Amino acid sequence: xxxxxxxxxxxxxxxxxxxxxxxxxxxxxxxxxxxxxxxxxxxxxxxxxxxxxxxxxxxxxxxxxxxxxxxxxxxxxxxxxxxxxxxxxxxxxxxxxxxxxxxxxxxxxxxxxxxxxxxxxxxxxxxxxxxxxxxxxxxxxxxxxxxxxxxxxxxxxxxxxxxxxxxxxxxxxxxxxxxxxxxxxxxxxxxxxxxxxxxxx
Amino acid sequence: xxxxxxxxxxxxxxxxxxxxxxxxxxxxxxxxxxxxxxxxxxxxxxxxxxxxxxxxxxxxxxxxxxxxxxxxxxxxxxxxxxxxxxxxxxxxxxxxxxxxxxxxxxxxxxxxxxxxxxxxxxxxxxxxxxxxxxxxxxxxxxxxxxxxxxxxxxxxxxxxxxxxxxxxxxxxxxxxxxxxxxxxxxxxxxxxxxxxxxxxxxxxxxxxxxxxxxxxxxxxxxxxxxxxxxxxxxxxxxxxxxxxxxxxxxxxxxxxxxxxxxxxxxxxxxxx
Numbered sequence: 001x002x003x004x005x006x007x008x009x010x011x012x013x014x015x016x017x018x019x020x021x022x023x024x025x026x027x028x029x030x031x032x033x034x035x036x037x038x039x040x041x042x043x044x045x046x047x048x049x050x051x052x053x054x055x056x057x058x059x060x061x062x063x064x065x066x067x068x069x070x071x072x073x074x075x076x077x078x079x080x081x082x083x084x085x086x087x088x089x090x091x092x093x094x095x096x097x098x099x100x101x102x103x104x105x106x107x108x109x110x111x112x113x114x115x116x117x118x119x120x121x122x123x124x125x126x127x128x129x130x131x132x133x134x135x136x137x138x139x140x141x142x143x144x145x146x147x148x149x150x151x152x153x154x155x156x157x158x159x160x161x162x163x164x165x166x167x168x169x170x171x172x173x174x175x176x177x178x179x180x181x182x183x184x185x186x187x188x189x190x191x192x193x194x195x196x197x198x199x200x201x
Numbered sequence: 202x203x204x205x206x207x208x209x210x211x212x213x214x215x216x217x218x219x220x221x222x223x224x225x226x227x228x229x230x231x232x233x234x235x236x237x238x239x240x241x242x243x244x245x246x247x248x249x250x251x252x253x254x255x256x257x258x259x260x261x262x263x264x265x266x267x268x269x270x271x272x273x274x275x276x277x278x279x280x281x282x283x284x285x286x287x288x289x290x291x292x293x294x295x296x297x298x299x300x301x302x303x304x305x306x307x308x309x310x311x312x313x314x315x316x317x318x319x320x321x322x323x324x325x326x327x328x329x330x331x332x333x334x335x336x337x338x339x340x341x342x343x344x345x346x347x348x349x350x351x352x353x354x355x356x357x358x359x360x361x362x363x364x365x366x367x368x369x370x371x372x373x374x375x376x377x378x379x380x381x382x383x384x385x386x387x388x389x390x391x392x393x394x395x396x397x398x399x400x401x402x403x404x405x406x407x408x409x410x411x412x413x414x415x416x417x418x419x420x421x422x423x424x425x426x427x428x429x430x431x432x433x434x435x436x437x438x439x440x441x442x443x444x445x446x447x448x449x450x451x452x453x454x455x456x457x458x459x460x461x462x463x464x465x466x467x468x469x470x471x472x473x
Contacts, residue, residue: 029276037265044260058264065268069275130250139256153216154251160218179212182244189247 032069039081040065042156043088049151050092051100052140064091082158086166089148096144103144130189138188146181153178204230207237215244358410359395369396373407381407381422382451384471391418391467411467418457418467425452433468437461444468 043064048057064087068075075083096103139147152158152166164171207230213219214227231238361372370383376398385393391411399408399421406423425447433446442461445454446468455468 029272032272033269037268040260040265040268041257044264045258048258054258054261057258058261058267061260061264062268062271066271066275069272130247132250132254132256135250135254136256154248155257160213160216175209175213175216175218178216179209182212182247186243186247 028069028072032072035075035080036065036068036072036084039084042081043084045155046085046088046148046151047092049139049147049155050089050144051095052103056095056099060091060095061088064088067091082162082166085152085156089166134189134192135185138185138192141188142181142184146177146184149174149177150181150185204234204237207234208240211237211241212244215241215248358397360397362395364392364394366393369393369409372396373398377405377407379407379424379451381409382449382471383407383409386411386467386470389470391470413457413459413463413467416457416459418455418459418464420471421454421456422451424450435461435465446472448472 040061043061044057047060047064048054051057051060064084068084068087071087093104139150142150148167149163152163158166160171160174163174167174169177207227210219210223210227214224219227231241361369363369363372364385364387366383366385370380373381373383373396381396383393383396387393391413393409394412394417395410397408397410399406401421402423404423406421409420409422411418411420433444436443436445441456441458442464443454443456444464445452447453453468453471455464455471457464457467459467
């Protein structure tokens with residue numbers, strides 16, 4: 001429960017200008033189509049990586065878009081993508097909390113996992129020829145906190161500042177989370193490569 | 202092994218997020234530290250792998266259609282409500298002028314968290330059997346938890362942020378099937394700071410927010426449906442004080458981390 005609380009607290013410190021749920025209308029629907037719908041791929045990508053299931057991701061995105069529409073009156077212009085992504089993130093976490101509480105309980109503290117592995121030698125830590133499939137599996141297995149910053153940075157190309165606002169953490173923490181997330185990702189890739197018996201990664 | 206100090210900064214460097222001075226420092230360091238240079242190379246390779254990967258998940262075409270349809274339904278359904286809501290909305294627009302001051306916003310965010318915590322304690326209190334005298338505690342738990350979750354969402358402390366009772370009260374018009382009593386107690390040192398809709402006990406309720414120094418007081422109000430004339434009940438849970446009472450057919454519950462003496466004074470003022 002404490003883990004959940006942490007995520008919730010995080011999500012409360014963002015900047016999303018949530019206002020009164022405004023009654024939408026036809027004109028709003030037109031504006032919504034123009035400003036928000038172009039970011040549907042981004043919304044789906046984030047939801048898919050957070051809930052790790054295509055069917056659930058579709059439901060989450062649909063609900064998030066409906067929420068976005070209801071709160072559209074509070075959107076103060078500018079880039080709608082981070083605004084929408086923040087709603088998608090919140091909706092995804094609500095979904096996980098309700099349906100997959102264990103997914104949120106995944107350890108997000110690198111002290112537990114990171115330090116006990118023996119330091120691999122330099123040759124073995126080289127990352128070579130990473131296949132898409134392997135990268136996908138490694139990313140899927142990361143705890144959700146690392147997974148989300150990596151997706152937002154590497155796939156969505158958001159800046160540290162945008163990620164910080166979206167996730168509700170300080171910019172320095174974004175950098176630390178990315179550093180640890182990438183480290184964990186590389187370890188996972190090395191393990192996968194070792195399993196397949198190929199030398200060097 | 203990578204130098205500890207630079208391991209983190211290396212990622213800022215890789216992402217082009219360091220300022221010029223830091224970037225130059227890292228570049229200098231990379232010239233003399235093969236481990237860090239190796240690490241940077243590793244990370245660049247990893248990044249290339251991301252770029253050339255098929256990891257980006259695009260939305261299925263049917264999803265866009267489904268969303269458009271549900272938004273169209275929502276927009277149509279709202280047409281009727283909009284007319285009814287027009288007068289209340291006017292008040293909302295006036296009072297909802299955004300406050301761009303980030304420090305202020307941060308403070309309100311903090312308050313939102315505090316309010317959520319308070320609400321959670323309300324939950325605990327209301328669902329403890331025998332305490333509130335209400336049954337069906339499981340259902341109540343469930344719905345109040347969703348209330349709790351909603352209140353934690355960004356900027357959810359207020360729907361209407363105003364110290365003017367004549368703005369806050371009419372704001373509830375058309376949003377609730379009752380008109381909550383709204384009184385500013387600024388003169389007594391308990392200024393009204395806003396209000397919002399909340400959902401407790403199977404119904405939409407009014408939540409009024411007052412402030413006493415740095416303390417926030419949430420007052421939840423909804424019609425009780427019967428005049429029970431129950432006496433005022435007081436409860437303290439882990440440092441949070443709660444006072445519930447009924448007046449004019451309305452159930453009231455004030456929650457705060459304010460000391461019990463002042464909270465009691467506050468509720469007495471409200472009950473006047």
